[in-house]
Amino acid sequence: MSSFNVNSAAQRSAGWRRPFELWLDGVEAGWAIPAFIVTFVAVWMTFLIVGYQNGDLHPDVLETWTLGREFAWGNPKHPPLIGWVARVWTTVFPLTDWSMHLLAMVNSALALFFVDLIGRRFASGDKRAIIMMLMIFLPAYQFHAERFNANSILLSTWALAIYCFLRSFESLNVRWAVAAGASAALAMLGKYYSVFLIAGFIVAAIAHPRRREYFASVAPWVSTLTGLIVLGPHIWWLATTGFTPYEYAMVAHRGLPMGIAVREAAKYVGSHFLYLVLPLAIWCLMIRAHLARFAEDLTKPQPGLLLLLYIFAATVFIPPVVSISLGSDLPAIWNLQAAFLAVLISVAAISFKVERFDSGNLAAATALFFVATLIAAPIHAYYRNTNGFDWNRNFLSAAAKEMTLRWHQHSGTPFEAVSGDDALAFAAAFYSPDHPYYKRPFQFQYTWGLPRRTTLDKGWAAMCFHDDSICLDWMNRVAKVAGSVIRSEFELQATLWGQPGVTTKIVALIAPPYKEPAAKPADPNSGSIQDFSASRRRYSDVDAGHLR
Secondary structure, eight states, X not given: OHHHHHHHHHHHHHHHHHHHHHHHHTTTTTSHHHHHHHHHHHHHHHHHHHHTTTOOOOHHHHHXXXXXXXXXXXXXXXXXXXXXXXXXXXXHSOSXXXXXXXXXXXXXXXXXXXXXXXXXXXXXXXXXXXXXXHHHTSSIIIIITTSOSTTTHHHHHHHHHHHHHHHHHHHOOHHHHHHXXXXXXXXXXXXGGGHHHHHHHHHHXXXXXXXXXHHHSSXXXXXXXXXXXXXXXXXXXXXXXXXXXXXXXXXXXXXXXXXXXXXXHHHHHHHHHHHTHHHHHHHHHHTGGGHHHHHHHXXXXXXXXXXXXXXXXXXXXXXXXXXXXXXBOOOGGGGGGGTHHHHXXXXXXXXXXXXXXXXXXXXXXXXXXXXXXXXXXHHHHHHHHHSOOGGGTTSHHHHHHHHHHHHHHHOSSOOOEEEXXXXXXXXXXXXXXXXXXXXXXXXXXXXXXXXXXXXXXXXXXXXXXXXXXXXXHHHHHHHHHHOSOEEEEEEEEEEETTEEEEEEEEEEEEEOOOOOOOOOOOOTTTTSOOOOTTOOOOSOSOOXXXXX
């Protein structure tokens, strides 16, 4: 009787494991990894749509779209790639939350695809699948990726650049050298932080045993020339605009005392390894019977993995050294796109076989993680209805629409210019039917300069949250300069499925378009023409040098 029960339990166990084993069998057949990536995108799209049902887009995403409204080879805050991508994307897809969520997840899916391209050069079968599944337990491809900005675009561009550099280093082929240079330049156009990736390539090439062969070939020089050609227009833009993004970076991230800079650098390194704790702990649990052999295998990786190891080490340890020397902060998420290298190397370096039992368990755990994500979506939305989102995301689209209504009540022209709190201003540009332009130049984004008189003359509006003293003080200064303005307040309340949520108040300022007063007919009895030189009294006497 006992034997019968054991056999029955084994059969039942085999029954629930069968779908996961079929999927693992499909890796080398070519369908399993694409199906996994599509499932990942579908699950997280569902979470973002349902979980943020009462939360608008993150201000970073709204800013990214704003950057792409006009094509340029650069802008004073970020390199241009994110703006270009957002612009192209929204010419195909509608200007909605779900389309921007989809852009973020497509970027994440591309990153996973490029990671698999690298992984399949060193692993096959279950090991390829394991690499993909462990990626899901990094916080990079879903939590970090959910807002498309200058950080998250590096998920795909770094993985692509690393793949191309690996192929170039291994093959010394001119075509792969061109691809390596172009993809590295693309990463630089995503964010200047990618200079550390290029430094990683240089360090890895010099430290690798094949360095003489590589540097004796045309590959590194072709890559360098290609990268400079791709970056050429942007470099020209930088030179002709006074390197304004560098100035922005120095204002926003530099100026820390040495002690704080050292603490920030230590936090950066520590956080980077904390990100890896969960996937590497899962991996060690899977190979628990072979840990000693795993440690031995890591000491003698094959040449390609050794190159990747050098790149990973360089991108982790060079940035904090530079950060300390410059006295700047260094958020750990800036290097999260390189974390996949540690996981991939750990799995691909082993010389022994992973038991199918453990691979199947990981597949089941990943499936449960997906299910838990779907269950968490409505819970997250419900919680955030009464415990508001960061950046006041419960109110951004509603504020934009209310501001548009108020503008049209006081002006017969379209709503064309907006400023004030950045989140509210970017939201007005994106969500308002009129899509006004964000009118605070990015080089003055943190200095709260006053609008130019010509800007105010054409019509302009601004919004601040009622408890933002800095924004409100700036608004008061604008009102004194503008003279003829309309100031108002309105209250907004979040709702979710008919349930009331958090509330806030918005302070709005409208400067309607200036109209020259109609000229009075000259008095025929006076024998002179009336003087209208004083008819314009809209501005007080303020030094124009203080206006932005």
